[in-house]
Amino acid sequence: MKKKTEEPLVALAVGAHPDDIEFMMAGTLLLLKEAGAEIHVWHLGDGAGGTAKLGRRAITTLRAKEARESARLAGAQSHGPLFGDLQIFYDSSSLARVSAVVREIKPNIILTHSPNDYMEDHQNTCRLVVTAAFSRGMINHVTQPRRPVCDEPVAIYHALPHGLRDGLGQVIRPDFFVNVAPVMDLKREMLACHRSQKEWLDVSQGMDAYLKEMERLGAEAGRMSRKFKYAEGWRCHSHLGFAASDYRPLQQLLGRKTCLQAVRLKGKRVDFQPADMKN
Numbered sequence: 515m516k517k518k519t520e521e522p523l524v525a526l527a528v529g530a531h532p533d534d535i536e537f538m539m540a541g542t543l544l545l546l547k548e549a550g551a552e553i554h555v556w557h558l559g560d561g562a563g564g565t566a567k568l569g570r571r572a573i574t575t576l577r578a579k580e581a582r583e584s585a586r587l588a589g590a591q592s593h594g595p596l597f598g599d600l601q602i603f604y605d606s607s608s609l610a611r612v613s614a615v616v617r618e619i620k621p622n623i624i625l626t627h628s629p630n631d632y633m634e635d636h637q638n639t640c641r642l643v644v645t646a647a648f649s650r651g652m653i654n655h656v657t658q659p660r661r662p663v664c665d666e667p668v669a670i671y672h673a674l675p676h677g678l679r680d681g682l683g684q685v686i687r688p689d690f691f692v693n694v695a696p697v698m699d700l701k702r703e704m705l706a707c708h709r710s711q712k713e714w715l716d717v718s719q720g721m722d723a724y725l726k727e728m729e730r731l732g733a734e735a736g737r738m739s740r741k742f743k744y745a746e747g748w749r750c751h752s753h754l755g756f757a758a759s760d761y762r763p764l765q766q767l768l769g770r771k772t773c774l775q776a777v778r779l780k781g782k783r784v785d786f787q788p789a790d791m792k793n
């Protein structure tokens with residue numbers, strides 16, 4: 515899991531909207547920080563969609579402030595949005611802008627949305643950041659603004675989709691679980707910073723008490739693991755184009771007590787056992 519230099523590993527969580535990381539990724543990010551990683555949070559969309567009453571400027575200013583407050587609690591460096599909500603598209607100009615930021619941050623670990631999720635902003639965020647990481651060392655991939663290439667190895671981990679199901683209602687089974695029970699209080703405090711969203715989620719999605727919804731999702735993933743009270747589940751992106759096949763910086767930093775990986779037993783049964791740290 516070596517970097518090119520002896521600097522700490524860099525972990526970057528990328529969500530579409532200002533509170534997405536807090537729902538599905540923040541526990542793992544906090545544990546990575548405790549284990550010595552430098553952590554970054556980045557939401558690509560400005561959160562303008564998350565209101566039933568405020569104008570664009572008012573809601574985006576408020577949501578940026580809430581996101582910075584949450585990042586401060588986590589001890590993370592925060593990065594501001596590039597796009598409006600529902601304006602996150604996989605196209606060359608968007609990719610050039612996302613690629614510039616990825617080259618600046620030089621992440622070794624990327625946490626991001628599931629490729630299959632309940633809405634397009636999440637899926638497009640995932641696609642943009644995966645390609646930005648893939649092209650980080652390509653001299654002829656032009657970024658906006660221009661940034662030098664980066665040759666750090668990087669491993670990409672996909673969170674479970676919101677609701678733990680894809681847009682067609684299929685349950686997504688993770689490759690491994692992370693025990694986030696020790697950091698649930700701080701994860702809850704981070705989400706609570708997004709005060710503007712309580713009222714909005716009540717109205718738009720019937721998500722009464724959004725803090726409880728986050729806990730419910732963590733508990734459901736914990737039950738899937740058959741071991742942890744609260745968990746976040748992850749699927750590993752292929753290493754091809756990103757790092758050596760045995761590059762597992764997240765599992766190695768967090769260790770076998772914190773990570774349980776899926777093991778296929780006879781037939782279709784799957785169980786979860788301490789994560790494999792080597793190839």
Ligand SMILES: [Zn+2]
Pocket residue numbers: 530531534636
């Ligand atoms: Zn979202």
